[in-house]
Amino acid sequence: MDRPVRVLLDVNIFVGNIMAHDRGHKGTATQTLVSMVSGQQWGIADSAQLIISFEMIDTLEMVLRRLKFSEDRIKSYSGSIVDIMKYGPDALDPYLILGGEERFAISDVEDAGVLATAFGAKADILVTDNLKDFTTKDASTVETQVVDTTSSGQRTLQALRYEIGNADLIVAHPFDVMQWMRLGYDFTPSTLWDAIQKSGKELGL
Amino acid sequence: MSSTISANVDGKTATKLKMVASMENRSVSNAVSSAITVFVGLPKGVRDFLLELNAQNDQETIIRLGREMMAAAARVRLEKATTDLASEHRFGGPEHASSEIDMLEEATALSRAAAHRK
Numbered sequence: 001m002d003r004p005v006r007v008l009l010d011v012n013i014f015v016g017n018i019m020a021h022d023r024g025h026k027g028t029a030t031q032t033l034v035s036m037v038s039g040q041q042w043g044i045a046d047s048a049q050l051i052i053s054f055e056m057i058d059t060l061e062m063v064l065r066r067l068k069f070s071e072d073r074i075k076s077y078s079g080s081i082v083d084i085m086k087y088g089p090d091a092l093d094p095y096l097i098l099g100g101e102e103r104f105a106i107s108d109v110e111d112a113g114v115l116a117t118a119f120g121a122k123a124d125i126l127v128t129d130n131l132k133d134f135t136t137k138d139a140s141t142v143e144t145q146v147v148d149t150t151s152s153g154q155r156t157l158q159a160l161r162y163e164i165g166n167a168d169l170i171v172a173h174p175f176d177v178m179q180w181m182r183l184g185y186d187f188t189p190s191t192l193w194d195a196i197q198k199s200g201k202e203l204g205l
Numbered sequence: 206m207s208s209t210i211s212a213n214v215d216g217k218t219a220t221k222l223k224m225v226a227s228m229e230n231r232s233v234s235n236a237v238s239s240a241i242t243v244f245v246g247l248p249k250g251v252r253d254f255l256l257e258l259n260a261q262n263d264q265e266t267i268i269r270l271g272r273e274m275m276a277a278a279a280r281v282r283l284e285k286a287t288t289d290l291a292s293e294h295r296f297g298g299p300e301h302a303s304s305e306i307d308m309l310e311e312a313t314a315l316s317r318a319a320a321h322r323k
Contacts, residue, residue: 011320016312021291023308024299030309034287038280062319067295077286083279087272110320129309130317150307174309 004089005042005187008051008118009033010128011059013174014081018064029174033127038084043181049088052081053117054095059110092121108133119167124189126171131158134171138162140193142200144176159196161189170196210241 016030025031042048057078064074085092111133118126128134135141139160146156160171168189172180176196180187185195214222226236244252258267303311 011316012309012313015316016309018287018290019296019308019312020305021287022294022296022298023301023303025305025308028305028308030312034283038283040276059316059320062322063315064290066315066319066322069290069293069295073286073289073293076282077290080279080283080286083275084283087276087279091272108320110317129313147306149310150304151310155306175306 001046001186001188004040004047004049005125006049006051006090006121006123007033007037007042008114008121008123008126009037010114010126010130011056011063012129013127014060014077015063016129016174018077029178032178033174038080040084040088042187043184046187047089049090049092050081050085051092051117051121051123052085052094053113055110055113056117057082057094115162118169118171119162119164122167123169124187125177125192126169127174127177128171129173131160131171131173134160138164139171142193142196144173144196144200145179147175159193159200161193212237 013030013033016028017034020028020031036042037048037050040047040049060081061074061078064077065071082094085094111130114126114128115134117123126134135158139162141161142159144157144159146154149155157173157176159173159176162169162171170187170189170192180192180195183195183199185192222236223233226233229236231239247255255270258270
């Protein structure tokens with residue numbers, strides 16, 4: 001890609017990152033993605049620009065507050081995320097991203113806001129565990145892999161593509177994103193989508 | 206024990222200093238004190254390079270360097286903040302064994318619950 005990949009990491013990725021560190025994990029998908037984006041890196045050769053909105057920061061802080069972390073530690077974590085966005089290669093400002101959630105047929109207002117942020121900031125990829133809530137009639141869908149979970153049994157992961165106006169966005173699970181990175185996929189949404197569809201067909205999903 | 210130190214600067218630097226102090230809501234003396242603390246804490250090579258850029262009035266490089274330093278600082282700050290939060294083991298600590306996908310589902314449930322409480 002000849003420009004930084006614009007990456008929106010959903011709140012669950014940042015929470016999953018702390019949880020993985022807390023439980024002594026190393027090299028999980030959330031840890032790798034947060035570490036890569038904070039270092040402005042994407043895969044081997046690309047650079048990354050983080051995207052996040054103040055609404056998402058607010059939700060992240062709320063999660064941490066409910067877990068009774070001190071305000072200083074919460075602000076230090078969220079403040080550093082805002083700085084990573086501001087001092088990224090495209091120098092984006094969370095205050096200046098305009099959304100417009102009413103455009104999307106998503107029942108959850110929070111998720112509609114996340115999608116609006118992704119479109120407002122011209123994100124290439126939105127990484128989330130919560131794929132179900134982003135699936136609407138406006139999105140094209142490809143099933144990518146099946147994973148076993150303790151709470152919900154077998155779960156089929158999907159990749160979604162939103163093409164609205166000039167915007168082109170892929171919504172994907174962190175497991176898939178890591179896999180595509182390992183395979184050296186180009187993250188230009190149209191190119192990535194072709195590769196995802198091809199590998200989905202090969203797997204027979 | 207504190208010591209008083211005086212220094213001569215040109216008019217332009219003095220004006221800039223007053224502006225910085227005013228913008229950051231601190232006294233000129235406090236701004237000077239912070240500047241000295243930072244300066245003496247930097248490795249000599251970095252100090253020399255910064256002074257060289259300043260002498261050449263190379264604003265473009267100064268701004269680029271400032272941005273790169275801020276980006277590096279943000280990354281280190283995030284790593285430290287993550288370590289600090291994780292050290293409290295509010296997610297159960299290492300004895301709370303769970304697979305990666307289960308952790309993600311837990312993180313999603315926590316995020317959704319917080320979003321709906323707003």
